[in-house]
Amino acid sequence: MINFEEELKKFHPSLEIDEAEDVIINHNMTDFTDILVDMVKEQEKEMTDAAGKKE
DSSP, rough: OOOHHHHHHHHHSSSSHHHHHHHHHOOOOOEEEEEEHHHHHHHHHHHHHHHHHHH
């Protein structure tokens, strides 16, 4: 059986709570939507460039 008190005594977080919050809040997180928008923009640019070369 797990002794939770013993596990808590052994637990040592690598960051203090305030430091962890700062890292999370200030981290520039790109979400999936941002990635898709960037991919569509790149594809549109490639298509425009390819159309310009054909003319």
